Amino acid sequence: MSCGAGSGPGSLSGFGSGSGAGSVPRLVIAAPASGSGKTTVATGLMAAFASRGLAVSPHKVGPDYIDPGYHSLASGRVGRNLDSYMCGPELIAPLFAHGARGCDLAVVEGVMGLFDGASGEGELASTAHVAKLLRAPVVLVVDASSQSRSVAALVHGFASWDPGVRIGGVILNKVASDRHEALLREAMDQSGVPVLGALRRAEEVGTPSRHLGLVPVAERRAEAVAAVAAMGARVRAGCDLEALFALARGAGSLGGAAWDAGEALAFSPPPPLPVPSPGAAPPDPPVALRARPRTPDGLNRPVVAVAGGSAFTFSYAEQAELLAAAGAEVVRFDPLRDEQLPDGTRGLVLGGGFPEVFGPELSANEPLRKAVAALAESGAPIAAECAGLLYLCRELDGLPMCGVIDAGARMDARLTLGYRDAVAVSDSSLAEAGTRMRGHEFHRTVVEPGAGTAAAWGLRTPVRRVEGFVQRGVHASYLHTHWAGSPGVARRFVERCAGS
Numbered sequence: 001m002s003c004g005a006g007s008g009p010g011s012l013s014g015f016g017s018g019s020g021a022g023s024v025p026r027l028v029i030a031a032p033a034s035g036s037g038k039t040t041v042a043t044g045l046m047a048a049f050a051s052r053g054l055a056v057s058p059h060k061v062g063p064d065y066i067d068p069g070y071h072s073l074a075s076g077r078v079g080r081n082l083d084s085y086m087c088g089p090e091l092i093a094p095l096f097a098h099g100a101r102g103c104d105l106a107v108v109e110g111v112m113g114l115f116d117g118a119s120g121e122g123e124l125a126s127t128a129h130v131a132k133l134l135r136a137p138v139v140l141v142v143d144a145s146s147q148s149r150s151v152a153a154l155v156h157g158f159a160s161w162d163p164g165v166r167i168g169g170v171i172l173n174k175v176a177s178d179r180h181e182a183l184l185r186e187a188m189d190q191s192g193v194p195v196l197g198a199l200r201r202a203e204e205v206g207t208p209s210r211h212l213g214l215v216p217v218a219e220r221r222a223e224a225v226a227a228v229a230a231m232g233a234r235v236r237a238g239c240d241l242e243a244l245f246a247l248a249r250g251a252g253s254l255g256g257a258a259w260d261a262g263e264a265l266a267f268s269p270p271p272p273l274p275v276p277s278p279g280a281a282p283p284d285p286p287v288a289l290r291a292r293p294r295t296p297d298g299l300n301r302p303v304v305a306v307a308g309g310s311a312f313t314f315s316y317a318e319q320a321e322l323l324a325a326a327g328a329e330v331v332r333f334d335p336l337r338d339e340q341l342p343d344g345t346r347g348l349v350l351g352g353g354f355p356e357v358f359g360p361e362l363s364a365n366e367p368l369r370k371a372v373a374a375l376a377e378s379g380a381p382i383a384a385e386c387a388g389l390l391y392l393c394r395e396l397d398g399l400p401m402c403g404v405i406d407a408g409a410r411m412d413a414r415l416t417l418g419y420r421d422a423v424a425v426s427d428s429s430l431a432e433a434g435t436r437m438r439g440h441e442f443h444r445t446v447v448e449p450g451a452g453t454a455a456a457w458g459l460r461t462p463v464r465r466v467e468g469f470v471q472r473g474v475h476a477s478y479l480h481t482h483w484a485g486s487p488g489v490a491r492r493f494v495e496r497c498a499g500s
Contacts, residue, residue: 047232062111135252197239309334314352347497350388
């Protein structure tokens with residue numbers, strides 16, 4: 001979606017409209033460590049610049065699904081992730097350009113500490129890595145609550161660690177008083193890194209958390225709107241927006257074209273044809289070549305139902321774009337409210353979220369559970385990740401679920417978290433056996449057994465194990481994947497939907 005140009009009375013002076021995506025002014029908001037206030041500052045900057053009339057493109061480094069929801073509220077645009085582990089470094093600039101096309105400014109929120117990335121992979125997937133790929137200046141958010149002069153030494157260390165990362169300024173967060181701010185600024189004068197803002201502690205911008213981080217926007221819309229407004233007000237009051245925008249305009253130009261779902265599918269090689277055994281009958285043609293049912297309008301656009309609502313909030317925007325580009329009619333539905341799947345559903349996508357929080361409501365919606373079970377029984381393609389896996393299980397914390405998979409799910413005290421290098425173990429509606437993909441696990445639940453007779457993935461990191469379930473058209477797993485990194489998954493899925 002093109003962002004369009006802002007032109008309100010509060011617009012910053014000197015910004016140009018209609019910039020090419022590769023020259024969009026941009027900032028990366030980073031921190032020395034998690035908990036420093038990146039989300040508050042990044043979301044506040046998006047809201048503050050948007051209130052000045054700028055079209056702001058919001059981005060998040062890494063696999064996080066929740067922060068982009070707050071970014072969307074602040075900017076009015078779709079929040080997009082930039083993950084160099086799951087998508088590959090070569091796609092970071094094209095994906096950024098896709099999201100930022102036509103915008104006046106892009107704000108990229110980092111992940112963890114500035115130099116923290118995928119375990120054992122050096123700088124890969126770190127905020128610093130993405131900043132370099134985007135040729136973007138970094139604004140370091142420092143939690144100054146328990147220091148004064150030491151802040152300069154901390155910033156100096158981060159600014160000198162990697163010459164390829166340009167730290168263009170600092171925002172001091174959790175400042176206690178005017179006296180505290182004066183001490184911090186005096187120390188920073190000796191560092192050579194300008195202070196671009198100072199924010200006081202404030203309870204009203206706090207956002208509630210639970211076992212997997214912030215509570216998603218979809219679950220607390222009114223409170224989230226208020227929190228984002230408070231973040232914007234704090235940033236407007238405490239930060240030098242003119243200086244920040246000037247810094248953003250100093251970002252280097254990006255070459256190459258913006259990512260496009262249709263082009264990604266065109267350049268993604270199709271799976272190879274099966275090799276017949278000597279003397280065996282000729283193999284069936286691939287689904288892509290078979291005659292397919294046609295919709296009433298004469299077009300072959302199978303309906304793919306995508307779960308949404310408060311229980312299923314985890315998805316990447318590019319997934320729906322790829323499904324549509326592959327020929328699907330993408331229709332969203334809410335498993336908490338809708339008692340039937342969308343009319344004509346030929347495929348189902350159940351993404352991540354918090355079904356454990358909404359277990360009673362999901363269980364109570366028996367008509368939909370039966371509809372999902374019937375769709376699975378028909379052999380239609382179903383792609384389920386994490387929350388979707390739990391929903392397809394026999395039960396979740398003792399509550400009946402869809403019963404598609406003969407396994408029980410329950411909450412667990414242990415957090416399973418991290419990037420995974422995976423190989424498809426079984427042929428499925430998403431991938432043929434042997435296909436390599438990278439993904440991410442993030443959950444505090446356990447499914448027993450953890451894998452079916454036909455497993456979904458063989459995980460190579462951090463320990464070798466098989467995981468997930470493949471049966472008929474169902475592919476269900478804990479692994480979150482970013483389909484922009486493997487667009488052929490979308491094409492294969494839609495082809496199977498068309499042939500079901």
